[in-house]
Amino acid sequence: MLLAVGLAVGLALLLWARRRCPRGAGSWGLVLRHWLARRWLARAAGWQRRRLEQACKDGPRSQELLLLEGAGTPAPDAATFRERHPLTRHSADGTEPPPSPRPPLGLWALLRSCCAASSPLQGSVLYLDVLARAYPEALSPRGTARFSWARGCSLPAAAWPLPSLYCAPEAVGAAPSRAAALYVQLLLALQERALRVLEAGLLSELYDALATLRASWEGLAQDLASGGLSPHLELPQGLRHQLEGLLAPDAARAAELRAECARGWDVIARRLWPRLQVVVVAEPGSEQLYWEALQESACQGLPLYSPFYSAAGVLLGLNLWPEQPEPHYLLCPGWAFCEFLPVEPPGAEGPPDTVPLADVREGQEYELVLTAQAGLSRCRVGEVLTVAGFHYRCPLVGPVRRLSQTLSVRGEGVPEDRFYRSLRRAVAMWPGARLVDYVCAESSLMGASSGACAPHYQVFVELQGVRDLSEAQRYKLDQCLQEDFPVYKSFRLKGSIGPLRLHLVAAGAFRELRDAVGTRGPMARVLRDHRPLHFIQSRVLS
Structure with a gap:
């Protein structure tokens, strides 16, 4: 009897997935896996949200526990830790640390690890929940186009626990050149007329991808119509074969691309992808210039959501309020031990003492001092923040500037x-x-x-x-x-x-x-x- 019920439920899920599978979204099996992962992520997000709220209610205690658990050198309390470790400075040579390691992206690995307490995982799970609440269709299968590249490797995506969200495989990010990676990512995005989200590791990557559209739309339309990649595109043969397996001839979409590009470039993102809801990027910082240019033309009318704040390669904060035009990041007290140096006016006598996370003042600017498992111990990372408010006993911050700049x-x-x-x-x-x-x-x-x-x-x-x-x-x-x-x-x-x-x-x-x-x-x-x-x-x- 139970077996029969289980088979009936499984058959019903398969039929549901097949009906829900949008054109171009891949097999119904992908949609089913996506649906199951979303159900599990919703439960994990509820647990992670309760855990975060409890940590924020007792921010000082959460920070003390982090020291005892090994963020840096264990110490009996924060005061003793500060006595033992003098302030150091982060190298300002402009190099970036490697991406945070990730567990495998398989469904069962995801099910086992979604309730882990590591900051990258907790941050990504909560981000997916926040995004889905603010933009209900944002987590559609293959509904997100990601633009990102780094020399010699692929970088973690914002929603990496849900790989079926993306219309391009992660391997594209490891293409030999940035120009080739952005071209292929753009081509695969153009295949999916029902995109809901444009995601970029950096604003400049989205800016350059849309510049590629403007410069190469005729070639892109030809590739869409033929269902192949231009032979002039320099790609390893194995990667080219993998990517061409994702393409199918689509003359109608190619004609639509030509028609929309011929009309001009204002609101081109919304015209090519009528169901777009939001643009997701890392903290804009010094790249705000690119967003201003995109808002004036290609991305008119689209909101910008910056979910994460990190410094020195360490994830520190999460933006839980995507509807606000100015991003404010909650510094999560269980992710890294943070101290703050008040920014003193010129001519102030003597260096100031550091202030713990729970004692910062709203409206004040501080230089961030970080201790984390990434090998940093009481390190001045060169980031200046302003405190915009509080969530329980933890500050909401906005990055102001990098001292190296x-x-x-x-x-x-x-x-x-x-x-x-x-x-x-x-x-x-x-x-x-x-x-x-x-x-x-x-x-x-x-x-x-x-x-x-x-x-x-x-x-x-x-x-x-x-x-x-x-x-x-x-x-x-x-x-x-x-x-x-x-x-x-x-x-x-x-x-x-x-x-x-x-x-x-x-x-x-x-x-x-x-x-x-x-x-x-x-x-x-x-x-x-x-x-x-x-x-x-x-x-x-x-």
Whole structure:
């Protein structure tokens, strides 16, 4: 009797899955596995949410327990731990640590591990639950297109416990080049007209993928119609064979792509994927410029959700409120031991003492001090946060700036985020100009090529709408900096800082730079390495 009931239930599930399987979503077996995984993840998310809420109600105790359990060197209490371990500084060489290890993605491994307490797993399970509550159709099978690449490996996806969510296999992220990976990911996304989510490891990856659409839509349409990959695309033979097995000729979709691209690029994402609900990316940070450009054209009307906050390769916080326009991240007290150095005004006497997680103040800026199992012990990771509020006894934070991204040739200390505001103000004074991208460097990095003059800033910009700038227009940026930073102005008047030098680069130069460098994190705005500097110098027009 029980066997008969079980067979009947199983048959009913199979028939349901087959009916629910959307066109292009793969086999009904995939839909069934997806449905079962979602049911289990919903239960795991409820358990993980209750666990997180309890930890937040007693944040100080959660942090003490983390020390005792081995985040760094075990200590009887936080005060003793601070006495034993002096503050250190995180390396600011611009390299990124490798991705966090993950268990296998098989369904049974998922069932066994969903209730684990590790931060990557807990974060991903809670993220899936938050996303589904805010956007009910977001977890449809093969309803998410992911754009991501890192040299020599594939990076963890935000929703990696649910691999059936993605329309492209993870292996695409390990393609030989960034351009090839984004092209293939875009092609597989275009196959799925019913996409609900665009996900990117970095905003620049989504920005460049949609730039690929603009530059290569005819080739993409041809590949859609033929159900194959262009022979000019450089891919290993095994990967090419795997990917072509996912493609099928679709002349109707190719015709739709041609028609929509011929209409222009405004709202192109919504026109190509009418059921899109949200764009998911890592913490925007210094890449906000790309989102502003996407919102003006290709992604008009789409909300942006940034679910995670991490620093020094360690997952630290989770955004539980996707409906808010400004992301605020709950610092989860069981993920890493956090301390905070108050950001003191210039001229303050002596370094401040660190403040524990439970004692930070709303509205105050702090430098993050981190202790985690990733080998960090009381490490100043170079991140400045602002406290936006509290969830029980744990702070909600918003990243402000990275200390390594500060221009300082005479100790003047111009943070990158404020430099960007001055640059935007200057661009607004150049008739017809729109800022596409930029980087800057201190003249000392350039050596003799910077000329025999006082230390100064070198700024490289890509603009739309203008072909050149007069010397008077270029001086506007230096003038804006003097108005915004009195210390910089005083050094300029004394002659100990020389005039800023502004260079225009060729269209597409920064995209080529990202393809060539292939970093795993956001592109540095203040360059500290000769390689990207030499590359962008080679693209200077004037």
